[in-house]
Every structure is written in C-alpha cells, then in structure tokens.
Amino acid sequence: MLNELLFKFATWLDGFQSSTNLHESLYAYGWVEGTHVLTLTLFLGMLLVIDLRLLGVSFKELPASTLIERLDKPMMIGFIVMLISGALLYFAIPVRSTQSIWFRIKVVFIIAAGVNALLIRNMTRSSDMSWDNDPVPPKRIRVGAALSLGLWVLVVASGRNMAYDWWDCHKEMPHFMYWAAGCVNELAAFE
Amino acid sequence: MTTNTLGKVAALCSVVIIIGWGIYWGVQVQDTMCLLEASESIDIPECLENM
Amino acid sequence: MDIVFIFEWLDASWLSDLARTSAGLFSMVQAVHILSMIMLCGMIILGDLRMLNVVLTGVPSAVILQNTKKWIYIGLAGIILSGIYESSAIAMKLATNSFFWAKMAGLAMGIIFMLSVRSAVYSRAPEVISSNGSQSDSVDAWVVKLVAVAHLFIWFSVAANGRWIGFS
Numbered sequence: 001m002l003n004e005l006l007f008k009f010a011t012w013l014d015g016f017q018s019s020t021n022l023h024e025s026l027y028a029y030g031w032v033e034g035t036h037v038l039t040l041t042l043f044l045g046m047l048l049v050i051d052l053r054l055l056g057v058s059f060k061e062l063p064a065s066t067l068i069e070r071l072d073k074p075m076m077i078g079f080i081v082m083l084i085s086g087a088l089l090y091f092a093i094p095v096r097s098t099q100s101i102w103f104r105i106k107v108v109f110i111i112a113a114g115v116n117a118l119l120i121r122n123m124t125r126s127s128d129m130s131w132d133n134d135p136v137p138p139k140r141i142r143v144g145a146a147l148s149l150g151l152w153v154l155v156v157a158s159g160r161n162m163a164y165d166w167w168d169c170h171k172e173m174p175h176f177m178y179w180a181a182g183c184v185n186e187l188a189a190f191e
Numbered sequence: 192m193t194t195n196t197l198g199k200v201a202a203l204c205s206v207v208i209i210i211g212w213g214i215y216w217g218v219q220v221q222d223t224m225c226l227l228e229a230s231e232s233i234d235i236p237e238c239l240e241n242m
Numbered sequence: 243m244d245i246v247f248i249f250e251w252l253d254a255s256w257l258s259d260l261a262r263t264s265a266g267l268f269s270m271v272q273a274v275h276i277l278s279m280i281m282l283c284g285m286i287i288l289g290d291l292r293m294l295n296v297v298l299t300g301v302p303s304a305v306i307l308q309n310t311k312k313w314i315y316i317g318l319a320g321i322i323l324s325g326i327y328e329s330s331a332i333a334m335k336l337a338t339n340s341f342f343w344a345k346m347a348g349l350a351m352g353i354i355f356m357l358s359v360r361s362a363v364y365s366r367a368p369e370v371i372s373s374n375g376s377q378s379d380s381v382d383a384w385v386v387k388l389v390a391v392a393h394l395f396i397w398f399s400v401a402a403n404g405r406w407i408g409f410s
Contacts (some may be wrong), residue, residue: 026230028221034405037276041401045284046301052313062301070298076289156280157273164269194366198381201363204355205385205392212399215344219406 003182010098013091022092029092036085043078044152046071054120054138054145063132065085068124101167101181120144152158246337252326253333261331268331275324279401282317285310286356286397291389293364295371305371307364318353341410345403352396364387 169183
C-alpha cells in the first residue's frame with residue numbers, strides 16, 4: 001500500500017545523519033524555512049501579476065503574452081528555489097512531513113496547480129492569441145487564472161497548517177484520518 | 192525641489208539605508224556565529240561578552 | 243516615550259483572547275499575513291526590478307508602477323490588519339523583542355520611502371530606464387537604481403526580521 005511505501009521511504013531518509021543535523025541545527029533549518037517563505041514573494045508574486053492580467057483585472061494596457069513570456073524566468077527561478085528549499089525541509093523532518101495530512105493536501109494542490117498551469121499554457125499556445133491585446137481575455141482563460149490563484153492560496157494555507165499538530169498521528173482522531181495521514185503504526189495497532 | 196536636488200537627496204537617503212541595514216545584518220550574522228560557537232564549545236567564547 | 247502601555251492594552255483586549263483561543267482562526271490569519279506579504283512584496287519586487295532594468299525592460303515603467311499601486315495598498319492593509327491580530331496573542335513578548343522593533347522600523351521606513359523618495363524618483367526616471375517617452379527633466383539612471391536597491395533592501399529586512407521573530 002502507498003502509505004507503507006511512503007513511510008518506508010521517509011524512515012530511510014530519517015536514517016541519514018544529515019537529516020538529523022539539519023533538523024536539530026541551531027540556525028540552518030530556520031534559514032532554509034525563511035528562504036522558503038520569502039521566495040514565495042518572487043514565485044507567487046510574479047504569478048499573481050500574470051493571473052491578474054489573465055483575469056482582466058490589472059495590467060490591461062500590456063499584451064498578456066508580454067507578461068507571460070517575460071515574467072516566466074523570474075517566476076521559474078523562484079519556483080526552483082521553492083522546490084530545493086522545500087525538499088530540504090522535507091528531508092530534515094521526513095516522517096512527520098509524510099504523515100502530515102496538511103503536507104499531503106499541499107502536495108495534491110501543488111499538482112493540481114501544475115496541471116492547471118499546463119492547461120492554460122496549452123490554451124494560450126493552441127489559440128492564435130487574438131485576445132492578447134484585449135483588456136479582458138476569454139472566459140476559459142479567466143477561469144484558469146482564477147483557479148490558479150485559488151489553488152496557490154490553498155497551497156500556502158495548507159503549508160502554514162503543517163506547523164500545527166491537530167491531526168498528528170499521536171493524537172486521537174477518527175479512523176479515516178489515520179489512513180488519510182498515513183499513520184501506519186497506529187493503523188497496525190488497530191488490527 | 193529641483194530634480195537635481197531630488198537626485199542628491201534620494202542618493203543620500205538610499206546610501207544611508209543600504210549602509211544602515213547592512214550594518215544591522217552584519218551584527219546579526221556576527222551574533223549568530225557567536226551563539227553557534229558558544230553552542231559547540233565547552234568554554235564561553237569571548238564574543239558573548241560583547242553581545 | 244513609553245509605548246509599552248499599547249502592548250499592555252492589546253494583551254488584555256478581547257482581540258487577544260480571541261487570538262489565543264482559536265488556533266484554527268489564528269492559522270487562517272497567519273495565512274492571510276503570508277498572502278498579503280506575497281501581494282505587497284511581489285508588486286514591490288516587480289516595480290523595483292523593472293527600474294533596475296532587470297525585468298520587462300522596454301515596457302513603459304509608468305504602466306507597471308501605476309498598476310502595482312492598488313495591490314501594494316491592498317497588501318499593506320491586509321498585512322497590517324492580520325499583523326495586529328497576530329501580535330495581540332503575544333503582545334507582551336513582542337514589546338521586548340528586538341526583531342519586532344526592527345521590523346516595525348523597517349515597515350515605517352519602507353512606507354515613507356516608497357511614498358516619498360521612490361515615487362518622486364521613479365516618476366522622473368530617464369528614458370533609458372523608463373521607456374515612457376523622452377523626459378526633459380530627469381534624475382540620473384544610477385540614482386534610480388540606487389533607490390530601487392535601497393527599497394528592496396528595506397522590505398527584505400522587514401520580511402526577514404518578521405521571520406526571525408518566529409525563531410526568537
């Protein structure tokens with residue numbers, strides 16, 4: 001089962017001394033987490049500008065393609081830093097992260113946001129971009145942009161909730177939650 | 192205010208800001224290194240007294 | 243000037259009671275604080291990187307700066323309101339926290355600098371940076387870039403100090 005596999009992977013990562021070092025470090029973990037949070041302003045900040053244009057709410061004087069193409073690089077630089085810092089944070093506390101319902105929700109929303117971004121990209125590429133200079137793009141594009149903003153808001157919120165232990169495995173919760181969070185040991189104790 | 196004066200005022204303000212925050216972060220980094228040194232050694236490092 | 247009484251008042255307020263009791267609501271307000279930071283700092287970064295000629299070069303700077311204004315104000319409002327809510331939960335701790343005061347100093351500095359020097363200089367940027375059309379009376383390009391760097395430095399310090407509060 002997927003939960004067992006993920007738990008095995010997390011436990012294997014947990015075995016590395018570097019994982020423990022990072023988690024218990026006086027400052028390194030803090031710096032990585034700080035980088036992760038602050039880089040949001042670059043990554044999601046640029047995406048916000050693009051989505052506001054695609055919603056027809058702001059930057060309407062500029063062609064949509066100008067913003068999409070030319071803000072792509074800073075956005076991607078931000079995204080790469082987010083990925084690296086995020087991976088390090090996961091590596092520092094792999095078991096709790098894997099068994100965190102909020103982390104799992106966050107990953108699902110990130111994947112959804114990625115799929116949405118690909119769909120928007122396909123839509124813009126397949127169309128002749130005749131709407132490029134229109135202040136308000138077609139409905140499909142606006143829906144995609146709204147979804148993009150909504151999904152990333154949910155990513156940020158679920159990421160923030162990871163710090164709270166409301167649904168941690170050691171807590172008493174509905175049986176379904178133990179499965180959803182991948183609390184493998186607790187589920188085994190039930191049987 | 193003339194544009195010339197604005198340029199000079201802006202440049203001065205900016206330099207003060209950059210140097211000021213630069214010193215602030217320099218002190219923070221110094222204190223961080225000191226605390227790290229203190230956490231890793233048995234003896235109390237000299238820098239702690241200056242903090 | 244002793245302003246600790248403000249923190250004492252906040253610490254004893256109904257707002258502080260609410261902030262301390264409902265963890266779920268608190269985390270939502272924290273998320274609003276982060277999202278407001280993304281909006282505020284994202285728009286600031288866009289404007290300043292534009293004036294450094296790093297992004298969207300050749301695109302009229304007046305268009306970009308004008309469009310970022312509304313979102314900067316909305317972001318500021320969100321960040322201040324959510325910040326007050328968050329602060330009420332740990333008011334007395336913050337009153338003696340040096341990173342909090344550094345953050346507040348940075349916030350004040352950032353707002354004043356943005357509304358005064360940055361605004362005035364950017365509107366008088368030379369054509370080589372602004373691409374707004376030739377301007378008779380403009381500041382030197384290096385001054386524009388220096389202002390952009392200083393502005394980014396202030397807001398980075400606000401955000402970094404804010405994060406450091408969480409670790410202290």
